[in-house]
Amino acid sequence: MTVTTPITQDVLTIPRKVEAGERLNLVGLTRDGLREALIAAGTPEKQAKMRTGQLWQWIYQKGVRDFGEMTNLAKAYRAELAEHFTIEIPEIVSRQVSSDGTRKYLVRIAGGHEVETVYIPEESRGTLCISSQVGCTLTCSFCHTGTQRLVRNLTPGEIVGQIMLARDDLGEWPEPGRQPKDEQRLLSNVVLMGMGEPLYNFENVRDAMKIAMDGEGISLSRRRITLSTSGVVPAIARTAEEIGCLLAVSFHATTDEVRDTLVPINKKWNIGELLAALKAYPKLSNSERITFEYVMLDGVNDSDEDARRLVKLIEGIPAKINLIPFNPWPGAPYGRSSNNRIRAFADIVYKAGYASPIRTPRGEDIMAACGQLKSASERAKRARPGAEAAAS
Numbered sequence: 191m192t193v194t195t196p197i198t199q200d201v202l203t204i205p206r207k208v209e210a211g212e213r214l215n216l217v218g219l220t221r222d223g224l225r226e227a228l229i230a231a232g233t234p235e236k237q238a239k240m241r242t243g244q245l246w247q248w249i250y251q252k253g254v255r256d257f258g259e260m261t262n263l264a265k266a267y268r269a270e271l272a273e274h275f276t277i278e279i280p281e282i283v284s285r286q287v288s289s290d291g292t293r294k295y296l297v298r299i300a301g302g303h304e305v306e307t308v309y310i311p312e313e314s315r316g317t318l319c320i321s322s323q324v325g326c327t328l329t330c331s332f333c334h335t336g337t338q339r340l341v342r343n344l345t346p347g348e349i350v351g352q353i354m355l356a357r358d359d360l361g362e363w364p365e366p367g368r369q370p371k372d373e374q375r376l377l378s379n380v381v382l383m384g385m386g387e388p389l390y391n392f393e394n395v396r397d398a399m400k401i402a403m404d405g406e407g408i409s410l411s412r413r414r415i416t417l418s419t420s421g422v423v424p425a426i427a428r429t430a431e432e433i434g435c436l437l438a439v440s441f442h443a444t445t446d447e448v449r450d451t452l453v454p455i456n457k458k459w460n461i462g463e464l465l466a467a468l469k470a471y472p473k474l475s476n477s478e479r480i481t482f483e484y485v486m487l488d489g490v491n492d493s494d495e496d497a498r499r500l501v502k503l504i505e506g507i508p509a510k511i512n513l514i515p516f517n518p519w520p521g522a523p524y525g526r527s528s529n530n531r532i533r534a535f536a537d538i539v540y541k542a543g544y545a546s547p548i549r550t551p552r553g554e555d556i557m558a559a560c561g562q563l564k565s566a567s568e569r570a571k572r573a574r575p576g577a578e579a580a581a582s
Contacts, residue, residue: 213276216249217354218347220397221404231274241267243406249277250407253354253363279351285359297355299324299348303341305385307352309360309377316360317379320352322395323386328420330440330453334519343391349398353380353408380410382417383438387455389422389429396432403435412436418483423459426467430474437471438481438512439464443491444499452491465503472508479508485516486527486535497538510545511536 214227225242233241244262248254255277257268283304284296293309305321324341326333357363360376380402382388388395399415402408415435419426429437443449449456456464468480482504486492500511513536516526527535532548539546 213274215276215278215347216245217277217279217351218345218349218398218401220346220400221246227275232270245271246404247406250354250401250404251364251409253357255279278347279354279358280348282355282359293356293359295352295355295359297321297352299344299351301342305344305348305352307356307384309356311376315378316376317381318353318356318377319381319384320349321384321386322349322382322388322391326386327390328387328453328455330420330442331451331523334522338385340386343394344386346394346397346401349394350401350408353377353402357408378410379414379416381438382415387420387422388417389419389425392425392428399433399435413478416481420453420455421459421464422455423463423467426471427474430471434475436478436481437468437475438483439468441482441500442485444496444503448491452485452487461503465507469507479510482509482511483514484511485514486532487516488525488527488531490524492527492531492535494534494538497535501539501542501544504544510547511539513539513546513548515549 216224216227219227221242224245225238228241228245229235229238241263244260248260254260257263257272257275257277260268260271263271281298282295283298286294288294291311293311295307295309296304297307298304303324305324307321308319310317310319321344323343325338327340356377362376382395382399395417399417402410402415403412412433412435415433416438417429417433417435418438418440419429420440426437429435440453441449442452443456444461446456446460449461471480472478482500484491484500504511513532515532516522516524518524518526536546536548
């Protein structure tokens, strides 16, 4: 089924409609969608709101996938639910753990497609980097994911399911009898910085994040969620209005000439158009600052002149600059800027009044660092035509 997004793409998305006799997966349905599904399956309309709330807490607050364990529902009603519905999340095909504790999951979704999800533990928080598409259409020249063709959008269930499977692996669901607020939060932050361009899959990303932010479920604050875009300008204001999360922008260059090569979407919406949209974003979403992601490429975008241009360009925008040492991948056409060059660049930005943290590469030994994600099945197909990826 081909679905035309309201931005610019025609992208395949698996529909939510199920065949007669097939059970509907409840994961990924909005509250309204869940209520409507219950009514359609025979739940009295007067009870539907209450039943929606009960199921929501079991699925998203407690992590329960078996209707039989939902003890505040009558046995007969649980049997009816099991007849019509299922609670399923994507499957972990393989799990790799880096020497620094980073976990990379190869995740299989409907149709046998695979995406990658990365959990990054830190002293005071844990961040999950999730994917929004299978592959990517943007072909950013420094990004490994950009070398993989776009297959399709992920559904809301496949997006929020990545959060759920990571919580499974971390053992983070509340223990019976304990409230979620009493549990240590290992997964405290989510970044939409995995495979794909989130704003080319806007509705599905929005619905998934609404589920993640719901206070009676996973309950992540909107300030704990960061959406990263390469610059889909028409959807930026809509992100503020309909999601309201923090925003990061894959900026990476200070001239249109260079950005056209590094981030080809710049040919459609150039730096001037992008910055105009970003200047309105903090006011629309009440967000604190926009994060400008800037990968440091040796001799390409890392000069003192680039640093001065950058601070001039973002003048008037509440911002911080995330400097990202380039993470190499096989066949990459670029090299990483030297530590001295990165520090000199950061110093210029910092003296101009902007926070300029230098991101410490995480998970490089398992190809889990920023810009390195690409499904193992796709790599295997290129290396050995016809071969399937082996789960490690």
